[in-house]
Amino acid sequence: MNFIIISIIFAGIIALKLKHEDNQESQAERDFWEREAKANYTRKKSLDSLDYIIIPDEILFMSPENMTDALRSDLDDLKSLSAYKIVNLTGLSNTDLKLQYGTANITILSEYDFHYTNLVTLLQRLAEKLCESGNDTLAIRTLEFAVATGTDVSKSYYLLAELYTKYNTPEKIDGLIRDAQNLHSLSKDTIVQNLQAGGQ
Numbered sequence: 253m254n255f256i257i258i259s260i261i262f263a264g265i266i267a268l269k270l271k272h273e274d275n276q277e278s279q280a281e282r283d284f285w286e287r288e289a290k291a292n293y294t295r296k297k298s299l300d301s302l303d304y305i306i307i308p309d310e311i312l313f314m315s316p317e318n319m320t321d322a323l324r325s326d327l328d329d330l331k332s333l334s335a336y337k338i339v340n341l342t343g344l345s346n347t348d349l350k351l352q353y354g355t356a357n358i359t360i361l362s363e364y365d366f367h368y369t370n371l372v373t374l375l376q377r378l379a380e381k382l383c384e385s386g387n388d389t390l391a392i393r394t395l396e397f398a399v400a401t402g403t404d405v406s407k408s409y410y411l412l413a414e415l416y417t418k419y420n421t422p423e424k425i426d427g428l429i430r431d432a433q434n435l436h437s438l439s440k441d442t443i444v445q446n447l448q449a450g451g452q
């Protein structure tokens with residue numbers, strides 16, 4: 253008898269918990285669609301306040317020793333990319349962007365963010381090739397710029413940490429960890445933990 257009563261109580265608790273979770277999910281869904289509806293009616297706003305990224309000349313026009321075709325190709329791609337407007341919008345959903353800047357701007361904002369994704373991918377590739385060709389100083393400069401833009405490419409943080417260690421400046425890794433802690437990315441915690449652990 254006691255077993256039956258306990259089973260009924262347990263089943264009741266489970267049912268209440270599931271109902272509570274369903275209510276939370278329903279509320280979250282309602283909130284999402286309310287925000288989306290509001291976003292779709294947000295008027296177009298100026299984009300002048302965006303944090304546009306300018307690739308510095310010291311990166312664009314670097315002259316690596318042991319220049320390879322692969323390095324030259326990446327640098328040419330970087331110069332081509334510099335002609336576009338680049339903005340890091342990591343962590344912002346389309347709904348967030350529409351609410352802040354208006355529905356009419358969503359396409360152009362997506363283009364700006366696409367250029368940013370291309371930028372940080374290219375900077376990581378360039379840094380790796382610079383290391384391979386013995387241009388560590390330029391690789392550090394390239395990676396530091398990538399980190400300054402708020403990249404969430406984990407390899408950029410790990411490679412830069414390796415170079416700091418290699419050149420006896422491990423204290424700079426603390427700054428790198430602080431930069432990673434400010435990321436608006438799902439990969440933030442993993443990057444921070446690996447940097448703190450001293451490895452990937």
